[in-house]
Amino acid sequence: MAKVQITETVLRDGHQSLIATRMRTEDMLPICDKLDKAGFWSLEVWGGATFDACIRFLKEDPWERLRQLREVLPNTPLQMLLRGQNLLGYRHYSDDVVKAFVKKAANNGIDVFRIFDALNDIRNIRVAVESVKEAGKHAQGAISYTTSPVHGIPQFVALAKEMESMGCDSIAIKDMAGLLTPMTSAELFSELSGAVKVPLQLHTHATAGLSEMCHLKAIEHGASIIDTAISAFAGGTSHAPTESMVAALWGTEYDTGLDLQHLQEIGFYFHEVRKKYHQFESEYTGVDTRVQVNQVPGGMISNLSNQLKEQGALNRMSEVLEEIPRVREDLGYPPLVTPTSQIVGTQAVLNVLTGTRYKNITNEVKYYLQGRYGKSPAPVNSVVRQQAIGNEDAIERRPADLLKPEMHRLQEEIGALAKTDEDVLTYAMFPDVGRDFLEQRAAGELKPEPLEPLPSEENHQVSA
Amino acid sequence: MAKVQITETVLRDGHQSLIATRMRTEDMLPICDKLDKAGFWSLEVWGGATFDACIRFLKEDPWERLRQLREVLPNTPLQMLLRGQNLLGYRHYSDDVVKAFVKKAANNGIDVFRIFDALNDIRNIRVAVESVKEAGKHAQGAISYTTSPVHGIPQFVALAKEMESMGCDSIAIKDMAGLLTPMTSAELFSELSGAVKVPLQLHTHATAGLSEMCHLKAIEHGASIIDTAISAFAGGTSHAPTESMVAALWGTEYDTGLDLQHLQEIGFYFHEVRKKYHQFESEYTGVDTRVQVNQVPGGMISNLSNQLKEQGALNRMSEVLEEIPRVREDLGYPPLVTPTSQIVGTQAVLNVLTGTRYKNITNEVKYYLQGRYGKSPAPVNSVVRQQAIGNEDAIERRPADLLKPEMHRLQEEIGALAKTDEDVLTYAMFPDVGRDFLEQRAAGELKPEPLEPLPSEENHQVSA
Ligand SMILES: [Co+2]
Numbered sequence: 001m002a003k004v005q006i007t008e009t010v011l012r013d014g015h016q017s018l019i020a021t022r023m024r025t026e027d028m029l030p031i032c033d034k035l036d037k038a039g040f041w042s043l044e045v046w047g048g049a050t051f052d053a054c055i056r057f058l059k060e061d062p063w064e065r066l067r068q069l070r071e072v073l074p075n076t077p078l079q080m081l082l083r084g085q086n087l088l089g090y091r092h093y094s095d096d097v098v099k100a101f102v103k104k105a106a107n108n109g110i111d112v113f114r115i116f117d118a119l120n121d122i123r124n125i126r127v128a129v130e131s132v133k134e135a136g137k138h139a140q141g142a143i144s145y146t147t148s149p150v151h152g153i154p155q156f157v158a159l160a161k162e163m164e165s166m167g168c169d170s171i172a173i174k175d176m177a178g179l180l181t182p183m184t185s186a187e188l189f190s191e192l193s194g195a196v197k198v199p200l201q202l203h204t205h206a207t208a209g210l211s212e213m214c215h216l217k218a219i220e221h222g223a224s225i226i227d228t229a230i231s232a233f234a235g236g237t238s239h240a241p242t243e244s245m246v247a248a249l250w251g252t253e254y255d256t257g258l259d260l261q262h263l264q265e266i267g268f269y270f271h272e273v274r275k276k277y278h279q280f281e282s283e284y285t286g287v288d289t290r291v292q293v294n295q296v297p298g299g300m301i302s303n304l305s306n307q308l309k310e311q312g313a314l315n316r317m318s319e320v321l322e323e324i325p326r327v328r329e330d331l332g333y334p335p336l337v338t339p340t341s342q343i344v345g346t347q348a349v350l351n352v353l354t355g356t357r358y359k360n361i362t363n364e365v366k367y368y369l370q371g372r373y374g375k376s377p378a379p380v381n382s383v384v385r386q387q388a389i390g391n392e393d394a395i396e397r398r399p400a401d402l403l404k405p406e407m408h409r410l411q412e413e414i415g416a417l418a419k420t421d422e423d424v425l426t427y428a429m430f431p432d433v434g435r436d437f438l439e440q441r442a443a444g445e446l447k448p449e450p451l452e453p454l455p456s457e458e459n460h461q462v463s464a
Numbered sequence: 465m466a467k468v469q470i471t472e473t474v475l476r477d478g479h480q481s482l483i484a485t486r487m488r489t490e491d492m493l494p495i496c497d498k499l500d501k502a503g504f505w506s507l508e509v510w511g512g513a514t515f516d517a518c519i520r521f522l523k524e525d526p527w528e529r530l531r532q533l534r535e536v537l538p539n540t541p542l543q544m545l546l547r548g549q550n551l552l553g554y555r556h557y558s559d560d561v562v563k564a565f566v567k568k569a570a571n572n573g574i575d576v577f578r579i580f581d582a583l584n585d586i587r588n589i590r591v592a593v594e595s596v597k598e599a600g601k602h603a604q605g606a607i608s609y610t611t612s613p614v615h616g617i618p619q620f621v622a623l624a625k626e627m628e629s630m631g632c633d634s635i636a637i638k639d640m641a642g643l644l645t646p647m648t649s650a651e652l653f654s655e656l657s658g659a660v661k662v663p664l665q666l667h668t669h670a671t672a673g674l675s676e677m678c679h680l681k682a683i684e685h686g687a688s689i690i691d692t693a694i695s696a697f698a699g700g701t702s703h704a705p706t707e708s709m710v711a712a713l714w715g716t717e718y719d720t721g722l723d724l725q726h727l728q729e730i731g732f733y734f735h736e737v738r739k740k741y742h743q744f745e746s747e748y749t750g751v752d753t754r755v756q757v758n759q760v761p762g763g764m765i766s767n768l769s770n771q772l773k774e775q776g777a778l779n780r781m782s783e784v785l786e787e788i789p790r791v792r793e794d795l796g797y798p799p800l801v802t803p804t805s806q807i808v809g810t811q812a813v814l815n816v817l818t819g820t821r822y823k824n825i826t827n828e829v830k831y832y833l834q835g836r837y838g839k840s841p842a843p844v845n846s847v848v849r850q851q852a853i854g855n856e857d858a859i860e861r862r863p864a865d866l867l868k869p870e871m872h873r874l875q876e877e878i879g880a881l882a883k884t885d886e887d888v889l890t891y892a893m894f895p896d897v898g899r900d901f902l903e904q905r906a907a908g909e910l911k912p913e914p915l916e917p918l919p920s921e922e923n924h925q926v927s928a
């Protein structure tokens with residue numbers, strides 16, 4: 001009962017966090033036999049960024065990757081991350097697309113669907129959860145963790161209860177920014193485990209160097225599954241190292257039962273693999289506790305600094321960092337995760353650079369204020385709303401209720417380029433990049449982006 | 465009372481663990497004002513390896529470094545690591561040398577002396593502890609942590625009690641290899657805090673990725689001081705990141721009271737400094753849990769692999785790793801720390817390469833079996849002892865009892881090259897390298913080893 005289980009993330013969030021999601025299927029397959037024998041609760045293998053990177057950069061069919069992994073991982077549940085009604089894309093899809101996508105993902109090999117909504121608007125995950133249950137698969141409800149005056153343990157507990165009654169088979173806390181501290185983890189899981197009966201899982205990031213401690217305290221207070229990454233793809237903006245957590249729990253009542261030497265062999269394999277992708281490494285891969293001070297996720301800061309650099313305004317960064325919490329308050333404290341992190345960040349940059357707050361308002365903020373992303377955690381600032389959308393009423397209903405079925409339209413749009421329903425869904429998720437991919441495939445012109453040679457090989461070439 | 469305090473190790477163990485102890489005083493001084501204002505319990509700044517690296521590679525006078533640091537760190541206790549009767553060297557010194565060394569270290573600026581013995585033979589730390597008390601400074605007894613059939617919580621508790629009655633002002637657990645697990649830390653500190661009244665400190669290494677969790681559990685069970693390294697010199701074979709531990713404890717009953725933003729500024733400074741020393745970086749700086757499987761410290765494995773490589777026998781490594789626990793058992797389970805790690809490791813290599821165990825026996829093993837390093841934790845293998853030293857009786861007394869005063873002899877040997885008692889002690893600690901240093905100084909020929917340019921600068925030169 002107290003035994004702890006592991007979701008290994010190296011094939012999704014691990015390489016997404018550390019090498020810009022660039023790991024190729026050819027580097028996954030050789031180690032799958034060992035991965036399959038390790039005894040993980042699940043292997044996270046799929047999500048929005050892996051799908052996108054496959055078609056955009058690697059010129060791989062993400063569905064084909066999934067089928068290949070399924071083939072060589074017969075004994076391990078495969079897991080994906082799904083953005084509720086957004087699926088893997090950046091807009092709300094109609095219910096028929098959601099149902100089709102979940103069905104195809106299940107058919108091609110996904111066993112565990114982790115489903116979240118950026119605003120924690122539970123209505124946005126319902127159709128996905130129901131579709132997963134219909135496919136006979138494991139539906140995990142994930143709560144986007146954040147801190148704000150309207151986010152606390154009672155709110156998270158209420159969400160967990162709603163997810164449980166909705167039929168979720170387990171519940172995850174998704175701390176994408178690494179905001180959790182050990183003592184908060186203890187309190188949160190203590191309350192959650194008292195309130196729901198389904199298994200509780202923790203997904204947190206190592207950014208601030210707190211993830212191992214958060215896992216330990218969560219486990220002591222009722223978490224039974226944790227997300228880790230094999231050491232070669234752990235740490236920094238990724239997760240706690242799998243081997244370290246297994247060693248930490250070994251011989252205790254929380255023993256994972258996994259074999260440390262077996263895991264070390266997997267770690268050595270990925271250590272070599274990582275070298276191949278050195279061009280995608282961040283300059284800084286160490287511990288960064290700034291998120292604990294300003295509550296802004298590290299990934300968001302690097303995006304902002306790119307935006308500011310393009311406009312020659314990198315010196316305004318500290319003003320933008322001060323503006324972010326104000327915009328977030330105006331918008332009713334959305335958690336900062338895709339897509340709300342981009343929505344808040346871009347508006348904060350505009351507010352600073354134009355010199356007048358909300359002089360320019362992005363379309364995304366307008367949509368947000370219209371309720372088109374769902375219900376904000378707290379009421380939005382009515383002055384800002386008035387300025388953005390006038391006296392227009394905000395949508396009270398679930399955003400997808402306004403959408404007509406669209407699978408048929410999508411099929412027609414992409415036409416003969418789609419050989420399968422999976423191809424239609426690829427186009428649906430990423431209209432531009434997806435179409436490009438299908439066109440290149442039709443023309444026999446799929447060319448993966450080149451990898452730079454290893455630094456040692458380069459030196460060799462210079463001296464040769 | 466429950467408040468936790470921090471020993472910052474970046475100026476000693478941090479750079480010793482990650483860049484071969486090569487940080488220069490010039491890179492320490494500019495940040496000392498910020499370090500001094502941080503509010504650390506102590507700053508570890510001095511020890512055997514820093515002393516050695518100063519005179520061997522950096523051509524700096526380690527005493528002068530200490531005085532400079534003292535000058536710019538008026539408010540922070542400065543700490544050093546002392547190998548009991550071995551001081552900073554590799555042999556037992558006579559008591560007059562121990563007394564002189566401690567006195568001079570105190571005079572030049574050391575406030576906290578962490579004193580340990582490789583065998584945990586308490587007789588080998590007594591004179592050093594007494595000398596520290598006489599100088600009016602803080603004497604910390606450090607227990608070399610290890611695992612074996614004769615090392616368990618009762619043995620460590622007994623040692624702690626002896627150290628307390630000896631007059632130690634605090635007691636540290638020195639887990640040089642990163643062997644501790646979180647649950648063992650909890651039990652150990654729970655028992656220690658019930659048995660002694662002085663403050664308890666934990667020194668553990670991040671090698672296996674367990675250090676943060678060990679600190680947390682130790683703190684929950686009675687540790688009030690922990691050793692950390694500022695993030696830029698944390699992780700890998702170094703320590704848990706200072707900023708992460710401060711963030712983890714913030715707002716709890718264990719709050720360190722340190723300012724996270726202030727620490728982040730120190731971290732950014734050292735992040736830049738570290739780049740300068742890139743030539744000393746290990747190829748592998750990530751988490752390595754192998755020590756949790758084979759109980760052999762990472763540093764020892766790299767030394768062994770160098771030894772084996774020189775003899776063209778790198779393929780025998782796994783045999784050597786299997787032989788180490790057997791040799792350790794034969795020698796009565798010494799903890800693997802300087803100098804016992806070298807003694808055990810070299811003999812294990814000989815046993816494997818000659819094909820017959822103890823066909824050749826090193827002088828160090830003979831000395832060890834004669835009792836010249838002190839009392840072994842358990843009785844040694846009598847067959848091996850017979851083979852090594854025949855029927856000769858082992859020393860029962862404290863090894864240094866056999867040594868006559870030697871300061872006078874040392875003074876005469878080094879003669880006019882020594883301008884001060886400190887110079888004599890430099891020579892005493894490192895007879896060859898110390899003499900070379902003093903000769904080079906006399907000749908005005910102190911030349912620090914060159915630093916390789918940054919990779920980016922190199923590229924620049926190539927393309928220019
Ligand atoms: Co994540």
Ligand SMILES: [Co+2]
Binds near residue numbers: 667669
């Ligand atoms: Co150490």
